[in-house]
Amino acid sequence: MKKNDELVLEITDMTDEGLGVGKADGFIYFVKDSIAGDTVLCGVTKLKKSYGYARLIRIIKSSPDRIEPPCPVARQCGGCQLQQLDYGAQLRLKENKVKNALIRIGGFPEEQIESLMEPIMPSVKQLRYRNKAQFPIGRGKDGGLRAGFYAGRTHSIIAQEDCILGAEENRIVLSAILSWMESHDIAPYDELSHKGLIRHVLIRKSRAFSELMVCIVINGRELPNKEELIKTLLDALDKEGSSMLGSLSISSNMKATNVIMGDSFSTIYGKPYIEDEIRLFDEQDSDKSLDIKAEALSEGAVQSVRFRISPLSFYQVNPLQMEWLYQKALSYAELRGTETVWDLYCGIGTISLFLAQKAGKVYGVEVVPEAIENAKENAKLNGLGNTEFFVGRAEDVLPSWYEEHKGTGSRGATPDVIVVDPPRKGCDEACLETMVRMQPKRIVYVSCDPATLARDLKYLCQNGYELKRIAPCDMFPQTVHCECAVKLERKILKSKK
Ligand code: SAH
Numbered sequence: 277m278k279k280n281d282e283l284v285l286e287i288t289d290m291t292d293e294g295l296g297v298g299k300a301d302g303f304i305y306f307v308k309d310s311i312a313g314d315t316v317l318c319g320v321t322k323l324k325k326s327y328g329y330a331r332l333i334r335i336i337k338s339s340p341d342r343i344e345p346p347c348p349v350a351r352q353c354g355g356c357q358l359q360q361l362d363y364g365a366q367l368r369l370k371e372n373k374v375k376n377a378l379i380r381i382g383g384f385p386e387e388q389i390e391s392l393m394e395p396i397m398p399s400v401k402q403l404r405y406r407n408k409a410q411f412p413i414g415r416g417k418d419g420g421l422r423a424g425f426y427a428g429r430t431h432s433i434i435a436q437e438d439c440i441l442g443a444e445e446n447r448i449v450l451s452a453i454l455s456w457m458e459s460h461d462i463a464p465y466d467e468l469s470h471k472g473l474i475r476h477v478l479i480r481k482s483r484a485f486s487e488l489m490v491c492i493v494i495n496g497r498e499l500p501n502k503e504e505l506i507k508t509l510l511d512a513l514d515k516e517g518s519s520m521l522g523s524l525s526i527s528s529n530m531k532a533t534n535v536i537m538g539d540s541f542s543t544i545y546g547k548p549y550i551e552d553e554i555r556l557f558d559e560q561d562s563d564k565s566l567d568i569k570a571e572a573l574s575e576g577a578v579q580s581v582r583f584r585i586s587p588l589s590f591y592q593v594n595p596l597q598m599e600w601l602y603q604k605a606l607s608y609a610e611l612r613g614t615e616t617v618w619d620l621y622c623g624i625g626t627i628s629l630f631l632a633q634k635a636g637k638v639y640g641v642e643v644v645p646e647a648i649e650n651a652k653e654n655a656k657l658n659g660l661g662n663t664e665f666f667v668g669r670a671e672d673v674l675p676s677w678y679e680e681h682k683g684t685g686s687r688g689a690t691p692d693v694i695v696v697d698p699p700r701k702g703c704d705e706a707c708l709e710t711m712v713r714m715q716p717k718r719i720v721y722v723s724c725d726p727a728t729l730a731r732d733l734k735y736l737c738q739n740g741y742e743l744k745r746i747a748p749c750d751m752f753p754q755t756v757h758c759e760c761a762v763k764l765e766r767k768i769l770k771s772k773k
Contacts, residue, residue: 292726295310307332356754371396381731409446413454423436441753453477456504460504499526554583556580604747609634609635620641625640695720721736746763
C-alpha cells in the first residue's frame with residue numbers, strides 16, 4: 277500500500293476521537309467519517325509503520341448505527357464528529373471512552389469500573405442544546421462576507437449562520453452584523469495578512485430569561501459606527517420577536533493567534549453581563565424533572581441560584597445537562613450544613629453557590645479575574661455570605677493558602693470536601709498534592725476529559741483516596757466529548773496535621 281491507493285475496509289471499531297478503525301494486511305487504518313459496522317471504500321492518505329490514515333470515498337455497506345447527519349455541512353465543518361452515528365451508539369461510544377481511559381490510563385481494574393460507573397446520562401436535547409456559539413467572520417471563496425467556519429485548513433469561510441447545535445437567534449444576530457458590516461464597509465479579519473477588523477462573534481443565551489449576550493472580537497481598539505450596529509441588532513431581534521439583547525460588548529484581540537477572545541472587554545450596549553438561573557431538582561426525581569424541564573422551567577426545584585455571566589467567564593454550554601451534573605456533584609459532596617468546602621476552578625461560582633447553600637463555608641478559586649468578579653457578585657445576589665473567592669491558578673493559590681493557614685486551626689486548611697472542575701488538561705500535580713495534604717473526607721472531581729481525569733484519579737488513589745462512584749453525562753451530543761462527575765473518599769483516617 278502507498279499513499280492514494282484505494283482499499284475496501286470493514287470498520288470494526290471507533291477511536292475516542294470518532295474515527296472508524298479497520299484492519300487490512302496487518303495494518304490498522306483510521307478512517308474519518310466512517311463508523312463501526314460500515315464497509316467502506318477509502319483512499320490512503322498517510323502511512324506509518326503499522327498503521328495509516330485513509331479518507332472515506334464511498335460507503336459500500338452502511339452500519340445499522342448510521343443515520344443521515346441532520347446538518348448538511350457536518351462533514352466539512354468537523355465541529356461535530358458523530359452526527360452520522362445514531363444517538364444510542366453515541367452514548368455507548370462515550371461510556372466506553374470513559375471506561376477505557378480509567379482502565380488504561382488510570383490503571384483501575386475493569387470489574388471495579390463496571391461496578392462503580394453509573395449509566396451515562398443522555399442529553400435531553402440532542403440538537404440546539406448549546407447556549408453559546410463563537411463564529412469566525414471572514415470572506416468566502418467569492419470574496420463575500422461570511423459567518424460560519426473555516427473550510428478545513430484554509431482561510432476561507434463556509435457560511436453556516438445556523439449551527440443546529442446552537443440557538444435559533446444566532447442566525448438573526450449574525451445576519452444583522454454582516455449587513456451592518458456591508459453597509460459601512462467594515463472589513464472582516466484576515467488571518468493571513470493580519471488585517472481587517474471583525475474577527476469573531478460570541479453569542480450566549482440565557483435560558484431562564486431569554487437574554488442574549490453578543491461580544492464582537494476585533495483586531496483593533498475601537499468599533500466604528502457603533503450606534504448603527506446597536507440599532508441594526510435591536511431592530512432585527514425585535515422584528516423576529518425573539519430574545520432580548522441584554523449585553524453588547526467588544527473585546528480587542530490584536531494578536532496573531534487562534535485564541536478567540538481578547539484579555540478584556542468593554543460594553544457598548546446594555547449590561548456587562550447577562551443573567552441566568554440554574555435550578556436543581558430532587559435527584560430521585562431526576563428523570564421526571566428532566567422531562568418537565570425540557571418543556572419549560574418548572575416548579576419543584578429544590579435549589580435555585582441566579583448567575584451573572586460576563587463575556588470572558590466560563591459557563592457550561594448545555595443548561596439542562598449542567599443542572600443534572602451539578603445535582604450529581606452536590607449529592608456526591610454529601611453536605612449536611614456545617615462543612616467547609618473548596619471549589620477549585622470555580623468559574624463564576626456556579627458549583628460554589630449551590631455548595632454554599634448546603635455548607636458552612638465555601639472557598640472558590642479561579643484564574644480568570646472577570647469570572648471571580650462575577651462569582652462575588654453572584655454570591656451577593658443570592659445572599660450567600662459564607663463564600664470567599666480567590667483569583668489565581670489553583671496550583672498556586674491552594675498550596676500557598678495551605679502553607680499560610682495549616683496548624684492555625686482554620687477549618688479551610690482541613691476541609692471536609694474539595695470539589696474540582698478543571699479544564700481539559702486536568703489538575704496540576706501541585707494542586708493534587710496539596711489536596712491530598714489537606715485530607716478532605718471527600719473529593720468530587722468534575723471532568724470534561726476522561727484521559728486527564730483518569731490520570732488524576734490514579735494519583736489521588738495512590739495517595740490515600742478511593743474511587744466511590746463515576747457518573748458520565750452527555751453534555752455535548754454529536755461530538756466525541758464526555759463529561760463526568762466522580763466521587764472519591766479518603767481511605768485511611770490519619771490524624772489531621
Ligand atoms: N466550575 C465552573 C467552571 C468550570 S470550567 C462551572 O461549572 O461553571 C474550568 C474553569 O477553570 C474555567 O473557568 C477556567 O477559567 C478555570 N481555570 C483554568 N485553569 C485554571 C487554573 N490553573 N486554576 C484555576 N482555574 C483555572
